[in-house]
Amino acid sequence: MRSYPPSHVHKPESVDRVDDKKATGPQGKIRSINHLTAAVVGVEVAKLAQCQAEALAALLNVAPEVGLRPRAASDIRTDLEVGLVAMAGAGCGDGGDWPFSADEAYADSSALLAELGWAAGFMDDDGCAGELLPPLDPPPATPAGSVDGAGASSTSTDDGATPEAADADGKPATTTEAASKPAPGKTTKGQKRARQPRFAFMTKTEIDHLEDGYRWRKYGQKAVKNSPFPRSYYRCSNSKCTVKKRVERSSDDPSIVITTYEGQHCHYTVTFPRGASAATLAGQIAFSAHHHLLYNDLPPLHSPTAQNPLFCRPVLSSMLLPQHCNRQELQVASYSTQPSSVMSLPTSVPAVDKGLLDDMVPPVMRHG
């Protein structure tokens, strides 16, 4: 009932409006999967140790095994240098959400990790956790947390400690959305809709919308408080798929795009293997690492952990797996967080290469 102006390229304005009356940002064009690939890879590194360059290079050794074909590490480094991944599973009580800024990313991730129980002690013997995850105040036990997220399978930590936790670093976690999922969701009346596990990527790129192999339908755009850039909401085009993602540009560093994925695809990418979704990619990477962890198929040199003392496998696996794997995988994911348990896994597991696909997507769901 309303006439729409030629829209397009509105100028982002301040967002302190009561109702999203504005905000429309530049609509970038998808360019390359490589960006995202690298982002996924870079993420862990950046968060864990800031040894971006070397870590990326090391990680890239892993990617090829799972079908990822990032360009030379040096190239990627120029395209995107910062990466961050964190997850706020449903079980986390909606604890973390993003609006983190580039500068706060680390603090936020730390908080999240802590909430998830990944703080020191959970980390590898490498002890990288200690450096990156400063001691945090134990989150107050929250009443009833409908645990449901795979990622939070073991921890139903809440968001209560979110803001403060981030402070452990001395940085205020500014807008760590401690709010729970509103979701006009039609779940059950009165009952909060369980929030799917999420993870975000910080990608340094000019492109606003990175191609990830899946088709997305934009269903909303909102102005972000304290940011000149709007946030776009996308849903997987597959009607049976509930995966969503948000894309926004960091207000602190406009060159950084923050993509937050929520949920897991129940189908395969539309352009696999050339273009795998972030979820899939992440899953693949995670699996790659995971398999390394489980089976040591590859020589130590190819192991991220081996090349990067700062690279913590448990974190990588546990952070990325839950979102992208199916039920079966979730089980594995849980193992990944407990290296000790891993070892007890039956050895009758499919080989890495083929197993990867099987693990990621059940045959039935392929080509969804």
Next chain:
DNA sequence: CGCATTTGACCTGCGC
């Protein structure tokens, strides 16, 4: 024609 995008309205949760 089918699908994606645009965009104001609406819903929900939270802080004051």
Next chain:
DNA sequence: GCGCAGGTCAAATGCG
């Protein structure tokens, strides 16, 4: 209770 902010809906519109 009110206002704010995040998230979602859905009709209109655009595009291939």
